[in-house]
Amino acid sequence: MFSNKTVNILIPIISVVLGLLSGAIIMVAFGYNPVAGYAALWNGAFGDAYFLGETLRQVTPYILSGLAVAFALRTGLLNIGVEGQVFVGWIASVWVGISFELPMIIHLPLAVLAAALAGAFWGFIPGILKAKLGVHEVIVTIMMNYIALYISNSLVRNVLTDGSDQTDKVAKSASLASDWLAGMTYFSRLHWGLLIALAMAFVMWFVLNKTTRGFELRAVGFNQNASNYAGMSVGKNVVLAMVISGAFAGLAGAMEGLGTFEYMSVKSGFTNIGFDGIAVALLGANTAFGVVLAAFLFGTLKIGALNMPTEAGVPTELVEIVIALIIFFVASSYMIRWIILRFKREGK
Structure with a gap:
């Protein structure tokens, strides 16, 4: 009745449906109209060209942060440091964007490359510690999130500005923003970074x-001992996986620094782009196509939620509950898989 591939596709779909249904039940329990609430969410995400542009703009960094987490998971690693890698990619892209006067054909790729390299370096540190000393990457990456946050704030105040809390805007030649896209979407902040994320x-x-390298990376993720016995360098592949994961995350920072905001400011806390990327990767089953779809869902929920209080009187916190429930059901996928497989046996 159901192939294994079909089961893997059904699990995230069922998780989303269950999350939305649970959210509707919670709305009813607290005296809100779930139909009006979800209608307001839909209108807030797709009601006109501006909201559509903002939704796609939000999807862009989610794709890249989701790819960063998914790539690490596919290679047997858990990169909790995507948030910090986003920060260093953001600051690196802005630094290049405000420091040089170059033609766009050179300046923009250079700024984007700087973000990727900064994120890659921030991923290299836990990777080399894992490979050489056996230090668990979760511990290192969590701590490095805070290091990235405070280093970025210090660079903004003491290097990129004279004590200001915000840098200048990046040069036009280093910006991902587009007057054409802005005009098409009623002056939303949609930018060309979406194409980079899809690429x-x-x-x-x-x-x-x-x-071949990808096969090795996946093999190490499945079984390090077997990979080592087959002649693969486990340590080298661990480092490479974290470097590539960090590069994806650094690019997510560039999307904010060169596209959405075009500057870097002092942050009092995390952006949550990296942490939301964990949920995007899980919902997308750690596949590239799945991550794109999951990022689209999360972008829709995040932007659409902003319209719920004004149009339906539903607090935005309920959307966070819905997202949490979706993640819960994804994490409990073994229960959904058991139910699907039971139907599969009964259907024979």
Whole structure:
């Protein structure tokens, strides 16, 4: 009745449906109209060209942060440091964007590359510690989130400005913003970074599924002992996986620094782009295509939620509950899988 591939596709779909249904029940329990609430969410995400542009703009960094987490998970690693890698990618892209006067054909790629390299370096540190000393990457990456946050704030105040809490805007030649896209979407902040994010999803798919190195990375993720016995360098692949994961995350920072905001400011806390990327990767089953779809869902929920208090009187916190429930059901996928497989046996 159901193939294993079908089961893997059904699990995140059922998780989303269960999350939305649970959210509707919670709305009813607290005296809100779930139909009006979800209608307001839909209108807030797709009601007009501006909201559609903002939704796609929010999807962009989610794709890249989701790819960062998914790539690490596919190679047997848990990169909790995506948030910090986003920060260093953001500050690096802005630094290049405000420090040089170059033609766009050079300046923009250079700023984007700087973000990727900064994120890659921030991923290299826990990777080399894991490979050489056996230090668990979760501990190191969590701590490095805070290091990235405070270093970025210090650089903004003491290096990129004279004590200000916000840098200048990046040069036009280093900006991902587009007057054409803004005009098409009623002056939303949609930018060309969406194309970069989609291209990176293809890169992840190609590397993991169509290259020898990708096979090695996946093999190490499945079984390090067997990979080592087969002659693969486990340590080298661990470092490489964290570097590539960090590069994806650094690019997510560039999307904010060169596209959405075009500057870097002092942050009092985390952006949650990296942490939300964990949920995006889980919902997307750690596949490139799945991550794109999951990022689209999360972008829709995040932007659409902003319209719920004004149009339906539903607090935005309920959307956070819905997202949490979706993650819960994804994490409990073994229960959904058991139910599906039971139907499969009964259908024979």
